[in-house]
Amino acid sequence: MSKALELKLYSPAGSDPDVYEWPLTCGRGATSGAVELVETIRWVCQEFPEIVMESNILSSYDTNSYESMKSLVDEYNNTIDAFLQRAAHTTRPDARFSTTQRRTSRNLLRHILQQVYVHAVTNPSKLNQYEPFSPEVYGETSYELVCQIIDQLNITEEDTFLDLGSGVGQIVLQVAASTCCKMVWGIEKSDWPNLFAEKMDLHFKRLMRWWGKPYGEYQLINGDFLDQRHSDKINSASVIFVNNLAFGPNLDHQLKERFAELRDGVRIISSKEFCPINSRLSERNLSNIGTIMQVSKLSPPQGSVSWTGKSVSYYVHTIDRTKV
Numbered sequence: 001m002s003k004a005l006e007l008k009l010y011s012p013a014g015s016d017p018d019v020y021e022w023p024l025t026c027g028r029g030a031t032s033g034a035v036e037l038v039e040t041i042r043w044v045c046q047e048f049p050e051i052v053m054e055s056n057i058l059s060s061y062d063t064n065s066y067e068s069m070k071s072l073v074d075e076y077n078n079t080i081d082a083f084l085q086r087a088a089h090t091t092r093p094d095a096r097f098s099t100t101q102r103r104t105s106r107n108l109l110r111h112i113l114q115q116v117y118v119h120a121v122t123n124p125s126k127l128n129q130y131e132p133f134s135p136e137v138y139g140e141t142s143y144e145l146v147c148q149i150i151d152q153l154n155i156t157e158e159d160t161f162l163d164l165g166s167g168v169g170q171i172v173l174q175v176a177a178s179t180c181c182k183m184v185w186g187i188e189k190s191d192w193p194n195l196f197a198e199k200m201d202l203h204f205k206r207l208m209r210w211w212g213k214p215y216g217e218y219q220l221i222n223g224d225f226l227d228q229r230h231s232d233k234i235n236s237a238s239v240i241f242v243n244n245l246a247f248g249p250n251l252d253h254q255l256k257e258r259f260a261e262l263r264d265g266v267r268i269i270s271s272k273e274f275c276p277i278n279s280r281l282s283e284r285n286l287s288n289i290g291t292i293m294q295v296s297k298l299s300p301p302q303g304s305v306s307w308t309g310k311s312v313s314y315y316v317h318t319i320d321r322t323k324v
């Protein structure tokens, strides 16, 4: 049988090329493969300014013609070859393999996570589309919010990060790619998000290798975060995310029991507060966990698009048992 028509996109880091089957219908919708291919070439030219495509080839191609797309991709691959040849001869040999390569830029990471999602979540109807920060619109909503929160948290190599109820794992991947924390965990109990999370993991690793971009260690765990098996992860985390907006009082209470064990300095970021803002002044007991934590309500600067149309607030709780 004749070999299927392919378009190979060379990696700007010299890793294995990305292979697109022709016709380009990968992901969802007939044109998404072609759009993704052209967008990726644009992103490479943006992320590596030394890579300049000849003439205005990026504005005169026909996504329905294999020949047209083939000549665009050939032009791109030749440019990459020349770029890698130059890089091989100019930078010091060890510099190319320095582990401190630049992290992905914010905008590129959003593009990569979107691409990972489209390839991994092949039927989003299996996901609960009504939860706050729905995974389908992650790029427009949660991504920016998490960027801002990460900036405020001043995360260091000493931090370990945990997303309680991590869904398909978008936050875990974003934190692993954009911070230097030593470990990122996500714990998810439902079957469909876990099945997609496995594919998210594979596509993320494939694409970050293609881009030659570093990322921290992470693990997407299939389980119930209330399970004793995972108490060690909660106890060793220094930053905990929990999107508990839709959690009932019972589940919030069970989380408070676990938070009461956390050491001073640990920070819990949630979409609903675990205790009233000014609840420090009262006797210390579980029904008033506020006595062991400082809480502050933060809302992103105006103008950031939010899932519900109105700007979302979130709460930063810092465990602090020092006297009032």
Ligand SMILES: CC(=O)NCCCCNc1ncnc2c1ncn2[C@@H]1O[C@H](CN(CCCNC(=O)Nc2ccc(C(C)(C)C)cc2)C(C)C)[C@@H](O)[C@H]1O
Pocket: 131, 132, 133, 142, 145, 149, 163, 164, 165, 166, 167, 168, 169, 171, 187, 188, 189, 190, 193, 223, 224, 225, 226, 241, 242, 243, 244, 250, 251, 269, 270, 271, 314, 315
């Ligand atoms: C005893 C009892 O009550 N048992 C039932 C309850 C079990 C609780 N244990 C759970 N364990 C593991 N996963 C469980 C359990 N509860 C439910 N989930 C999963 O959470 C997922 C939903 N997730 C969102 C998935 C994507 N991750 C995020 O949106 N993360 C995130 C975190 C913080 C923020 C900010 C910074 C704004 C605060 C924003 C987003 C939230 C809403 C909890 C679903 O896929 C659920 O299956």
